[in-house]
Amino acid sequence: MSAQASAKPMSPAGVAVGSGNLAGRQAVSRLMTWVLFGATGFAVVVLIVLLLTVFTDALPWLQPGLVRNMPSRRAESAGLFPALIGTMWLIGFTAILAFPIGVASAIYLEEYAPKNRWTRFLAVNIQNLAGVPSVVYGLLGLAVFVVGINLGRSILSGALTMALLILPVVIIASREAIRAVPSSLREAAYGLGATQWQVTRSHVLPLAFPGILTGIILSISRALGETAPLIVVGASAYVTFTPNGILDKYTVLPMQIYEWSRRPGDDFQGLAAAAIVVLLVLLLLLNAVAIYLRARAASRMRW
């Protein structure tokens, strides 16, 4: 290997690219350490600055009234209660819709589908769908759910659209998790006479569960912060009520943040920051639940 390296050509300028200039190569190596560290540090610094700014702006507005009150034109008494409840309805139904369909698709693609060109075509398209901008899903939702099957600007329309939006990610993550289950386990079960469904249900799925859960939570987190598709499928900017059912109108936290941030005056900017903090807390709570469930499931596993 080193013989080959030393035989490598010189660069046009006549400087040795390969071995020889030991001090030079070490200098480059040290430099690269710092460049790579800087790249990582950049992202972290930006994140810290962002969080600090948001928290500084939000601090005076983080009061119990924020989550209890209805929105108001008076910043002091404004709250995001309907948005918080709306987000829970929307995300809950999104999860209920996306979870079974996504996992079922993943099981089919990994366990049942023949490994042929058609399956590969499907898989490639699902990957492509994961990269489609979210507002495009909004337009699809508007055409199909809101107008097409006439569900109106309801939570159901929003949840169906969001479910479509996160399905590709759920499917891809679930496939990865299912693929990671060793095939020796499947073969052992088959060897004992289990049917394909029995193998899937009692061996593959339980073992893949922690990975599937991670994928679901990541995609739900994405749905939590989406605004663009919801504006298109008709989340309101303001409602005087909280939803009673899935056919009601609704608003969500990102809409509330958007609505407040475009109001004139520093007070509403502060409220927007406080709403961002609420959204972040909700996100962290969801992730914490996921980590707990995953840890519990993993500790029960006996390979």
Added chain:
Amino acid sequence: MSLASGRFKAVMRGGFALAFCGMVSVGAALPAFAQDVDRASLSGEIVSDGSSTVGPITQAVAEEFAAEAPDVRTSVDISGTGGGFERFCNGETDIQNASRSIDEDEVTLCEENGVEFIELEVAYDALTVVVNEANTFLTCLNVEALRTLWEADSEVTTFADLNPEFPAETISLYGPGTDSGTFDYFVETILGDDGEIRQDFTPSEDDNVLVEGVAGDPNALGYFGYAYYIENEDTLNAVEIDGGDGCVAPSPETAQDGTYQPLSRPLYVYVNVASLERPEVQEFVRFYVEQAPELVGEVGFVASPEESYTESADALEAAISGDSAATPEA
């Protein structure tokens, strides 16, 4: 210029005005009678959509109305004036918030779908031309200067091009993006119906971004709604506007008495007449006209002149009482 809205009003109200000209006095007496309705017993759903500029006014009214009629469920969407009219003329919404009056295509769409409506003027917005606080020399602009500054292929690049006594610093321009009603109104008013705006300004749909742009750049000039200026008075200077009768500073008073011309624009709410058959919508719109003069100020707009609200109330009562007699003229 803002009085041009009167033309639209005449067109829109034509049908009602003819049918109910004899009932105006009756109509004017009705609000007192209407107070007897027990708002707390009302229920139902009121759907509104349209301009994100007017949205906050309807929100403020809905917030107050909810205190009196807690079982009425009101929602305010912000699809924009154009997107909102599309839904309104499909009969999907009860109330349409509009930062400009309805245009001819939209009237046609409403007629095709048999949607009858009334137009209520609810507030004025004084579009404010602002410069950085460090800029103390540019205190007044006339309409002609605004036009040469903003028109396509404008030759104005520095303040000195506006007035040789000003410094020869390049002006950085900020303005609302092309999707906003504010943009439409400014272009139509300053540059004319066929006017085209220059392309080298920094656009944003978020007025707060424009505020920050102008506040952070000593050579900036921009325009946006009065509310955004007054909230940032300490970092911005408003430029007085000479509409032909001398320089006038934007303020609630000058917008209301009509001296701040031509940049004070009316904001509207359109109501579907069919929706007015429902008591909750009736009461909500009555409440709207009653409360608007006070509430619009709280969300950064200027109340229209009193007679405008009286007119609105009359038109509303005529539409309510005439619901059975008013066969759609379309």
